[in-house]
Structure formats: C-alpha cells, structure tokens
Amino acid sequence: MxxxxxxxxxxxxxxxxxxxxxxxxxxxxxxxxxxxxxxxxxxxxxxxxxxxxxxxxxxxxxxxxxxxxxxxxxxxxxxxxxxxxxxxxxxxxxxxxxxxxxxxxxxxxxxxxxxxxxxxxxxxxxxxxxxxxxxxxxxxxxxxxxxxxxxxxxxASQSGQVPMIRVDLLKKWNLPTPTTYDELYLVLKKLKEAYPEAFPFASRAANGLTGTENLINPIAFAFGSGYTNATGAKVYFDPVLKQYKFGPAMPEFKEAIAYLHKLYKEKLLDPDYATSTSQVWQEKLSSGKSFYYQDNTGLGANFNATLRKKDPEARFDMLPMLAAGKGVKRVLLYRLxxxxxxxxxxxxxxxxxxxxxxxxxxxxxxxMRLTSWGIEGQHYSHENGKYQISESFVSRFKDKADPAGAMKSTLGTGYNGLALLADDQPNLAAQAKEMQEWTEKNNQFLSNGYAFRMAYDPSFTKDEREKLKQLRTQLDAYLTQNMDKFIMIDGLLDEEWDSFIKQCKDKGAEEIEHIFNTALARVK
Known part of the structure; x- marks a missing residue:
C-alpha cells in the first residue's frame, strides 16, 4: 500500500x-x-x-x-x-x-x-x-x-559505500573472509597473485565527485576521518563528533592515504581510479578484471547477473564490517x-x-503514482486499497542484468526518471534477491551503530556563500592538483604531508570548516 x-x-x-x-x-x-x-x-x-x-x-x-x-x-x-x-x-x-x-x-x-x-x-x-x-x-x-x-x-532498498568482494574467489583460493582492512590487504595480494593482469580494487568518478574523491571518501571515513561532503566541499560531517571537520588534518586521514598508497604501489588498486567512469568501472567488476569495491552496494546485483552468464558460481557479497586502525568500524550509507x-x-x-x-x-x-508505478491497468493494478505491479509487465525484464533498472527505464519512473516524490515499492517485484539481503544487513549496521547515513548540509547566509566560493575555489584546486601524488608517489607522505596540510590551512581549510559549523549551529 x-x-x-x-x-x-x-x-x-x-x-x-x-x-x-x-x-x-x-x-x-x-x-x-x-x-x-x-x-x-x-x-x-x-x-x-x-x-x-x-x-x-x-x-x-x-x-x-x-x-x-x-x-x-x-x-x-x-x-x-x-x-x-x-x-x-x-x-x-x-x-x-x-x-x-x-x-x-x-x-x-x-x-x-x-x-x-x-x-x-x-x-x-x-x-x-x-x-x-x-x-x-x-x-x-x-x-x-x-x-x-x-x-x-x-x-525499497538501503545501499551505501560498503565493502563488497567476490566471495566465490575467496572460496576458490581458500582465502579467509577479511574482518579488518589489514586482512583485506592480504586477501587482495593473494588475488593479485592468482590473477596477475587484474587490479583487485576498482573505483570510479560518480555523482559529481571526482574519481579521487570517490575513492578516498569511504576509506577515510572507515579509518575514522573523512574527505568531502556529498557536494564535493572539502569538509565532512562526523556523526560521532557532531560537527564538520577538515579531514586531511586528522591523523586518521593520513593513515587512510597510506593504506591507499600501499594498494597502489603493489598494483592492488586500479591505477585508473582518478579517471575511471561509472561505465568503465562497472565493466571491470562485471567481467572479472576487478574483485573488490567500496561503493554502491546495490550495483553488486547487476555485476552478479552479468558474471553468472559465464560462471554460475561468481558472486559479489557484502563483507562483515571491516575494522580499521584503533578498532574503528564504520561505513557511510546513502540517504533514503x-x-x-x-x-x-x-x-x-x-x-x-x-x-x-x-x-x-x-x-x-x-x-506520484504515474512517475513511480506507471499507468494503471497497463503496468499496475489498484484493488482494495493495495497497489500491485503487473507480473506480466515485470516478466519482460527478467533476463536483464538489472531488471528493476530496465523496468524503470522503459517507464521513465523513479529517482532516475521523472519522479519528484518516489514510491519505490514497484522495485520489490523486480529486485534481485541479494538486494533485499543487503538492505537487511545495512539496516542492521545502522541499528548496531556501525553505519551512518550521509548528512545534509545547512543553508548559508549571503556573506557565507560568497566567502565559501572564494575559499573553495583555491582550496579545491590545490587538493585536486596534489592529493593523487600522495597515493601514487612513494615516500611523499613522509616528506611533504605536513607542509601540504599547512598549505591547505593557508588556503582556507579551517575557515571553511568554521563556516559550515557556524551554519550548522543555527539549525540545531
């Protein structure tokens, strides 16, 4: 209903x-x-x-x-x-x-x-x-x-930036299911040995964020820090501290970059992470060129459908909550x-x-009904106060890699169509079984305090908006020019990190943090 x-x-x-x-x-x-x-x-x-x-x-x-x-x-x-x-x-x-x-x-x-x-x-x-x-x-x-x-x-679903891995390959090569990021590193090394031409960890640019931002965000958060908010501003909302922070200034952030550098150096991380589009990224994960990602949980169902056409045993699945340094365990989930x-x-x-x-x-x-369900009598029925998507209509998409996406594409419905007020119930009829399982697991992470939904930013005054434009222009450009170097170049973290952070502060990092927290205080 x-x-x-x-x-x-x-x-x-x-x-x-x-x-x-x-x-x-x-x-x-x-x-x-x-x-x-x-x-x-x-x-x-x-x-x-x-x-x-x-x-x-x-x-x-x-x-x-x-x-x-x-x-x-x-x-x-x-x-x-x-x-x-x-x-x-x-x-x-x-x-x-x-x-x-x-x-x-x-x-x-x-x-x-x-x-x-x-x-x-x-x-x-x-x-x-x-x-x-x-x-x-x-x-x-x-x-x-x-x-x-x-x-x-x-x-109908709860997705997020949760660790996802090819569990069939863990079984095939008798590898333990990792429970920490250090154990994940060892597993990725073994997979690299088994498949030398592959890059086990794949990432992408998406949702208005660069490939570098989209790579760092979930890893930095998992280690106890963060990088950007949803719009790309170089502050993140920390749900434990209840305030915005400039993540790179935190020691946990440096640990996250050191981890990514280690993966990059040993060719466990896709070297094209900074420029990889969603399409390229999906092709790698659904064709066996990569085996791990920390991005939209739900897309694993699409990868599984494609992989199973060649190997019925191939399967991505969620990992248990991975622990980072100092025992930190947390992931970011998308808003509903x-x-x-x-x-x-x-x-x-x-x-x-x-x-x-x-x-x-x-x-x-x-x-809402039209942009979520389609046309009554053709795509769904309404009887005794209940709405039901037509089984004959849904069956048209059963062989698609993403049946729910294909159904909504045909109709033009949902968030990625014309809906402004979306009812996602029609998705349930076409949704892959694992999507429902992953939703339950993500919701359990929320209940256990390991997962947090991404925050919405407060509104700013005219003066704050003008100041943010100025500060973000210079800080964003500096970070874009320099952040990848610390992931890619050996020894640079020890040699230049402190001066890098000083430059970030000189270019307004702490001022941006202050503006965001001042605006947040007005709506608390």
Missing part, C-alpha cells in the same frame, strides 16, 4: 483543482485540452543503470493528462556536472534542470533560477511536502525557495531520499505559473 507520506489530502486536491481551473474540458486534473501544449525542456543526468529517453512510456501519458510536452535532455552522468555548471554560469539553462543544493547555494544570487517563494500559495502539494519533511528547510536560501527536491515516499537534489526553473521561463503547477502536480498522489 502506498504510504500516507507525501500523498495529497482531499483538501489539497480541491485546492489544486481550484488553482488549475476548469474553464474548458480537460484531462484528469490537467490543463484545458483546447490549449496548446506547454512545451518544457527538461534536463537531468542519465544513470548508467537506467537510460532515460523521450520514448519513456509515461511521457505521452503526461501530455495526455496534463497537456505538457516534455523535451528530455538526458546527459551521461559522468559528464553531467561539467555540462550543468557551464549552462548555469552562462545563463543558458533549459526550462527545468536537476541540480544539487550546492548549485543553488552558489548561483541563487545570480538570478538564473526562478524564486519559488512568491508562488507558494499556488503549490499546495509542495507546501504539504515541506510540512512532512522539515529537513527540507535546510534548502532555503535567505528564507527563499529555489528548488523542488526529490523526496521519498517509500524506500535525495532532498539535496532539486529541480530548478529557469528564471526567464515563459508562463511560470503553468510550469510550477505542473511540477507541483508531480508531488500529488496522481503524479
């Missing part, structure tokens, strides 16, 4: 109907059919596991119901961040574009994004969402709203929602009221 969270009340439906008006015959809750369609250019990144195109089955249904013609611009995820920032900086964004909260914070003062605040009374479903998800309040900029965040109505990813509207868009009413409809019960 669909959760009550995010679902429209009867009152909201009546308000929405009165706002839209019904001056002429229209589709269910939609604009008048006699009107010309509202044409919207709509840009977002394309997840490698869920291609997104204009042929998605719910797009013509949206035209039918809402008289809105979506022109989808799906950009490959590995190049999306650069494309997005170029369009924002040159004020050439499409009508609607998916951004991170960091983009809103950086560019809200430029006037490129439409200020939603004057329109709130016309957006009953969005207002309802704000009441049900108080944490969205962190997304305000000087008390104003600029973005429509992606929210979660029901989560995506509140710091939002759609923003071009400030120069024509007919902004119509555009905003359509986006508001995507948060409604009808909008």
């Amino acid at each position: 669909i959760s009550k969270k995010g679902v429209l009340t009867v009152c909201s439906v009546l308000v929405l109907t009165s706002v839209l008006g019904c001056s002429s015959p229209s589709s269910e809750g939609g604009e008048a059919k006699s009107d010309k369609p509202l044409v919207l250019t709509w840009m977002r990144y394309e997840n490698p596991t869920q291609p997104f195109s204009a042929s998605a089955e719910i797009i013509p249904e949206i035209l039918k119901r809402k008289n809105v013609q979506l022109q989808i611009q799906a950009i490959p995820q590995n190049s999306y961040d650069d494309k997005k920032k170029t369009l924002i900086a040159t004020n050439k964004i499409p009508d609607v574009i998916l951004v991170k909260q960091d983009d809103i914070s950086s560019f809200s003062d430029s006037g490129v994004f439409l200020d939603l605040t004057p329109y709130l009374d016309q957006l009953p479903n969005f207002k309802q969402l704000l009441q049900e998800y108080p944490e969205i309040g962190k997304n305000q900029i000087d008390g104003k709203w600029y973005g429509f965040p992606l929210a979660q109505n029901f989560a 929602d995506h509140l710091q990813e939002s759609y923003v509207v071009n400030a120069r868009v024509k007919e902004p009221e119509k555009v905003l009413r359509f986006i508001d409809w995507l948060y409604s019960e009808e909008g």
Whole structure:
C-alpha cells in the first residue's frame, strides 16, 4: 500500500483543482485540452543503470493528462556536472534542470533560477511536502525557495559505500573472509597473485565527485576521518563528533592515504581510479578484471547477473564490517531520499505559473503514482486499497542484468526518471534477491551503530556563500592538483604531508570548516 507520506489530502486536491481551473474540458486534473501544449525542456543526468529517453512510456501519458510536452535532455552522468555548471554560469539553462543544493547555494544570487517563494500559495502539494519533511528547510536560501527536491515516499532498498568482494574467489583460493582492512590487504595480494593482469580494487568518478574523491571518501571515513561532503566541499560531517571537520588534518586521514598508497604501489588498486567512469568501472567488476569495491552496494546485483552468464558460481557479497586502525568500524550509507537534489526553473521561463503547477502536480498522489508505478491497468493494478505491479509487465525484464533498472527505464519512473516524490515499492517485484539481503544487513549496521547515513548540509547566509566560493575555489584546486601524488608517489607522505596540510590551512581549510559549523549551529 502506498504510504500516507507525501500523498495529497482531499483538501489539497480541491485546492489544486481550484488553482488549475476548469474553464474548458480537460484531462484528469490537467490543463484545458483546447490549449496548446506547454512545451518544457527538461534536463537531468542519465544513470548508467537506467537510460532515460523521450520514448519513456509515461511521457505521452503526461501530455495526455496534463497537456505538457516534455523535451528530455538526458546527459551521461559522468559528464553531467561539467555540462550543468557551464549552462548555469552562462545563463543558458533549459526550462527545468536537476541540480544539487550546492548549485543553488552558489548561483541563487545570480538570478538564473526562478524564486519559488512568491508562488507558494499556488503549490499546495509542495507546501504539504515541506510540512512532512522539515529537513527540507535546510534548502532555503535567505528564507527563499529555489528548488523542488526529490523526496521519498517509500524506500525499497538501503545501499551505501560498503565493502563488497567476490566471495566465490575467496572460496576458490581458500582465502579467509577479511574482518579488518589489514586482512583485506592480504586477501587482495593473494588475488593479485592468482590473477596477475587484474587490479583487485576498482573505483570510479560518480555523482559529481571526482574519481579521487570517490575513492578516498569511504576509506577515510572507515579509518575514522573523512574527505568531502556529498557536494564535493572539502569538509565532512562526523556523526560521532557532531560537527564538520577538515579531514586531511586528522591523523586518521593520513593513515587512510597510506593504506591507499600501499594498494597502489603493489598494483592492488586500479591505477585508473582518478579517471575511471561509472561505465568503465562497472565493466571491470562485471567481467572479472576487478574483485573488490567500496561503493554502491546495490550495483553488486547487476555485476552478479552479468558474471553468472559465464560462471554460475561468481558472486559479489557484502563483507562483515571491516575494522580499521584503533578498532574503528564504520561505513557511510546513502540517504533514503535525495532532498539535496532539486529541480530548478529557469528564471526567464515563459508562463511560470503553468510550469510550477505542473511540477507541483508531480508531488500529488496522481503524479506520484504515474512517475513511480506507471499507468494503471497497463503496468499496475489498484484493488482494495493495495497497489500491485503487473507480473506480466515485470516478466519482460527478467533476463536483464538489472531488471528493476530496465523496468524503470522503459517507464521513465523513479529517482532516475521523472519522479519528484518516489514510491519505490514497484522495485520489490523486480529486485534481485541479494538486494533485499543487503538492505537487511545495512539496516542492521545502522541499528548496531556501525553505519551512518550521509548528512545534509545547512543553508548559508549571503556573506557565507560568497566567502565559501572564494575559499573553495583555491582550496579545491590545490587538493585536486596534489592529493593523487600522495597515493601514487612513494615516500611523499613522509616528506611533504605536513607542509601540504599547512598549505591547505593557508588556503582556507579551517575557515571553511568554521563556516559550515557556524551554519550548522543555527539549525540545531
């Protein structure tokens, strides 16, 4: 059954109907059919596991119901961040574009994004969402709203940056299941001996983070420190200390880099980690060129499906919680929602009221059902208050490497499709068995205090935003130029680390840390 969270009340439906008006015959809750369609250019990144195109089955249904013609611009995820920032900086964004909260914070003062605040009374479903998800309040900029965040109505899985390894190879070579990072190192060495051409540990650039950032983040956190937040700012929120820290200044961070250097030196770490895209990374792990990763748990199910076509015994599985130095045991899990990813509207868009009413409809019960389940009678049924994805529809994707991703790709549904309020229940019907097992294990890690969900950042004042732009520009550039050297070059950690940290502080590391903690204190 669909959760009550995010679902429209009867009152909201009546308000929405009165706002839209019904001056002429229209589709269910939609604009008048006699009107010309509202044409919207709509840009977002394309997840490698869920291609997104204009042929998605719910797009013509949206035209039918809402008289809105979506022109989808799906950009490959590995190049999306650069494309997005170029369009924002040159004020050439499409009508609607998916951004991170960091983009809103950086560019809200430029006037490129439409200020939603004057329109709130016309957006009953969005207002309802704000009441049900108080944490969205962190997304305000000087008390104003600029973005429509992606929210979660029901989560079918819990994934995170958890150690994943080819357990069939452990069995084949009679290797013990590692319980510490030192033991993992020994296992990776044995796998390298067995497969000299392979690089056991693979990593990638993803989600707007560089390959270096995405490699360091889970390892540094596991060792008791951290590197970046979700937007790439070089501070991380420590859930034990309850504050933001500049991780590289901590001794635990240096230990993590020393560990990665050892893996790199002995060719246990993929030497292309800094530039490897998601597609290349997935190919290595699903073809037997690499055997370990510490990234999205759920993608292991896709690798398993591909590997099993050649070897029925091949299988990635989660490792027990690995202990680092000083007995630290912890991992980062993803949030169940995506509140710091939002759609923003071009400030120069024509007919902004119509555009905003359509986006508001995507948060409604009808909008949520369509963008999460598809079309009733074709893709799912609704009987006695219960929703059920069609078995005959799901069966079309049973032979795909990622059945759930292929199903949502065909429909255009879910977070990687058009959903703003996502109900993930349809995923359960197509979800691989191991995904459900890993969700249970991740939730158990949360219960045991070993796992922490990634934090959302607070909002900043105008002065803080300006200062962060200045400081981040110089610090980010310095770290990007230098961090890989400590992983790749022998002896550099002992020779240059202290002066490196001093340079980081001179370029604003401690000021950034202070700004983040000052902003955090305002919302505690």
